[in-house]
Amino acid sequence: MGHIRSNLAYVLYALQRWEDCEWSLVEDTVARELSCATMFLGGALDGMVILEVGLSRGTQPAASMSFERTTFEDAALRSAQDATMALKSNEREGQALYADFWTLANFWKHYFPYQPRPTVFVRSGGVKDFSVALGDGSNSGPVMRDLLVPTFNHACSMMRIIATMLSAQDSFTVQDLSF
Numbered sequence: 001m002g003h004i005r006s007n008l009a010y011v012l013y014a015l016q017r018w019e020d021c022e023w024s025l026v027e028d029t030v031a032r033e034l035s036c037a038t039m040f041l042g043g044a045l046d047g048m049v050i051l052e053v054g055l056s057r058g059t060q061p062a063a064s065m066s067f068e069r070t071t072f073e074d075a076a077l078r079s080a081q082d083a084t085m086a087l088k089s090n091e092r093e094g095q096a097l098y099a100d101f102w103t104l105a106n107f108w109k110h111y112f113p114y115q116p117r118p119t120v121f122v123r124s125g126g127v128k129d130f131s132v133a134l135g136d137g138s139n140s141g142p143v144m145r146d147l148l149v150p151t152f153n154h155a156c157s158m159m160r161i162i163a164t165m166l167s168a169q170d171s172f173t174v175q176d177l178s179f
Contacts, residue, residue, distance in 0.1 A: 089146035
């Protein structure tokens with residue numbers, strides 16, 4: 001989780017630090033860090049499901065298991081899973097199309113390394129972030145603030161719960177990410 005945190009922290013730093021006229025200096029690195037963080041986070045979420053299945057159910061994980069399709073049995077993990085699954089990002093209130101974490105993860109699997117350009121989101125207080133095209137001329141809202149950082153923080157919560165289940169909470173630390 002530390003590597004994913006570093007990837008996301010770099011992207012947040014770049015969004016705050018670099019102006020549009022300087023963006024070409026960092027866009028390749030930002031694209032790599034953003035893509036890697038998204039893909040690694042998706043793998044970590046799937047891995048947590050597989051780990052929990054083995055711990056709480058005592059069954060062998062199956063190839064069809066994933067964070068999206070397999071519900072945690074532990075109530076605290078399920079609550080964090082539900083909160084993660086409920087995260088959505090859209091450009092305008094009431095917009096039918098939206099992005100979720102898996103929209104991004106699937107997008108970056110096919111378009112690595114996609115080099116997004118920062119956008120200033122007036123609705124979100126003028127923050128500089130990225131959006132992805134959703135079709136029909138619609139875009140997502142700020143994906144770092146709406147999706148990636150909250151998904152990472154939910155994953156950190158789930159890792160703490162799993163560490164407790166393994167009686168390893170004293171030897172395991174993970175730090176949330178903030179803006």
